[in-house]
Amino acid sequence: MCGISEPIKYGHDAIVAQNTFDFAVGHVVSWVGGHWIFTARRAQRQSREVTVTLYFFDTHAHIQRSRSGRCPDVRNLLLRARQTGVRAVLAPAVDHADWDTLAKITPPRGLNLYVAWGLHPYFVCEVTPSESATIVEELYDRVTSATSELRTRLRAIGECGLDFARAQSPEVRAHQVRVFRAQIDLARATGLPMSIHCVRASGPLLELLRERPTPPAVMHAFSGSAQTALSLVAAGHYISFAANVCVPGARKVIEAARAVPDDRLLLETDSPDQTPPSRRPAPNEPAFIIDVARRLAELRGAELEAIATLTRDNARRVFGVEEPLALHEFDDDDQP
Numbered sequence: 001m002c003g004i005s006e007p008i009k010y011g012h013d014a015i016v017a018q019n020t021f022d023f024a025v026g027h028v029v030s031w032v033g034g035h036w037i038f039t040a041r042r043a044q045r046q047s048r049e050v051t052v053t054l055y056f057f058d059t060h061a062h063i064q065r066s067r068s069g070r071c072p073d074v075r076n077l078l079l080r081a082r083q084t085g086v087r088a089v090l091a092p093a094v095d096h097a098d099w100d101t102l103a104k105i106t107p108p109r110g111l112n113l114y115v116a117w118g119l120h121p122y123f124v125c126e127v128t129p130s131e132s133a134t135i136v137e138e139l140y141d142r143v144t145s146a147t148s149e150l151r152t153r154l155r156a157i158g159e160c161g162l163d164f165a166r167a168q169s170p171e172v173r174a175h176q177v178r179v180f181r182a183q184i185d186l187a188r189a190t191g192l193p194m195s196i197h198c199v200r201a202s203g204p205l206l207e208l209l210r211e212r213p214t215p216p217a218v219m220h221a222f223s224g225s226a227q228t229a230l231s232l233v234a235a236g237h238y239i240s241f242a243a244n245v246c247v248p249g250a251r252k253v254i255e256a257a258r259a260v261p262d263d264r265l266l267l268e269t270d271s272p273d274q275t276p277p278s279r280r281p282a283p284n285e286p287a288f289i290i291d292v293a294r295r296l297a298e299l300r301g302a303e304l305e306a307i308a309t310l311t312r313d314n315a316r317r318v319f320g321v322e323e324p325l326a327l328h329e330f331d332d333d334d335q336p
C-alpha cells in the first residue's frame, strides 16, 4: 500500500490535502500517496476509514502532442497518469506523421498504451483531395498489413469524423465526408472500432454510420444532445465524455451524460485539450481524468468507484482489449 504508513484521518469538515473533494453525501475523498482515501459515514452514524484505489482507462488522449506542437515529455506524462490510477490510455493519431510516433512510444510498466491510426477532420481541411486520397491509401495498406505486435496495440481507427464548424464550404465538407467514409470502410474491413470526432454534423454522421453495418464506434468528447447520444447507443455505439461535462451550465451535454446507459459510457481527457476548469491554465493530461469521473458520478448519482470500473470494462470491450490491466499500485523507483 504504497506511501501510506499509518491511517490518515479526515473529518467530514477537514479538507486538508490536494485534490480533495466531496465524494458523495457523508464522504470526503483525497488522493494521498497513490490511494483514494475517504471517510464513510455509515448508517449507524459511525465513521470508519476506507481505502479505495480507483483505476481508469483514458479512451482518448493525444499523448504525442502538446499544446504547442509535437512530443511533450511523454514518459513523465504517463508516469503521472499511472500514479493517479490510470492503467490504460488509447492515444489517437491526428495525421499520418503521428502513426509511427505513437507506435514507438514505450509506456511505463503497468500502464497499457493503445493507439488509433486515422486522419482527423481538421487535418483533412489542410490537405488537397488528391493528397488525402494518397494518405488514406497508405492508411489502408499499413493497417491491413500490420504485424501482430502492432495489432495488439492498434485498437482503433481514428481520430476520424466530421467537423462542420471547421469546414464551412460545401466542397470542404464533401472532402471530410469522403475521407471519413473511407475510414468507416476500413473499420468495417478490419472490425476495428473508430474514435470519432463530430462537431455540428450529427445528422450526416448518423447517416454515414447507418449506410451499412459498422463495428461499434466511440463518440469522443461527446457534446451533442441526449437524443443524439441515445440514437448512437441504439445503433451500437459508445459515448465518451471529457471535461466539457465539468463546465457549469453545459446543459445539453449534462443531459446526455445522464442519459447514456451504464454499458455504453466511457471516460477520456482529450488531452492536451479540454483541461478541466479546476486545473486551468495547465495543459490537460491523462492524470486529470479523475475530474471527469467525479463529475459523471455526481451527475449520474453513482459511486465514483462504480464509474471507474464500468467505464474501464466498457473500454476494454469496445477496443477488444484482452490483456489484463494492472490493478495495483507500484512501489518502484519509476516516479515522475
Ligand SMILES: [Zn+2]
Residues within 6 Å of the ligand: 060, 062, 092, 159, 220, 270
Ligand atoms: Zn482528439
